[in-house]
Amino acid sequence: MRVLVQPEPFDAAALLDGFGAGAGAVVTFTGLVRADDGLVALELEHYPGMTEAALTQHAQAAMDRFALTDALVVHRHGRIAAGEPIMMVATAAPHRRAAFDAADFLMDWLKSRAPFWKREIGPEGPRGWVAAKAEDEAALDRW
């Protein structure tokens, strides 16, 4: 299991090299910064220490609940340009259903329980903080 919190771009191919060796299924999800409404970048603030702890806790919960053989969570902070990857999760399991479900579970938890806060940057400069969505909070009820 591996958790990375970093400002730099990540190399997905390098991180996935050898990931899940021996498993029957690997699922990866990569989130990109959408260029909605002329957005040029997102700026992510995080809580050093707690962020790593929360991601580790959720990754471990996914490992236990879905009997994964491995899990990877990478999440960036700082300024991230539109179109760039902002985060990635990867899950490995003996069969595909557990790998898919675990990735979905991890994403739902990361959305509203990992201490990150997004601010939109437009061509004119910083816009407001992104508000949490009720649907993201409600998604946790699925689990």
Add this chain to the structure above:
Amino acid sequence: MTIDVLYFAWLRERIGVPRERVDTAAATVRDLVAELSARSDWHAAALSDLSAVRVAVDQRLGDLDAPLPGAREVAFFPPMTGG
């Protein structure tokens, strides 16, 4: 006791500092909020609507009734928007 109080995102901007050290006898987070709100108008405004504020005690999510004795760090922030 001395507690480090941290603020993130718009709470940090409205209060004007990312963290401050406070000497407090607060028994719960709710008591601490009352003390902090008396520090300045900015504190009071930022902490006026607690339904929009989340709290962590020693880096674990908690609530307003979380006990403070023994705690070293309390953080206030808006609902999280990761992913």
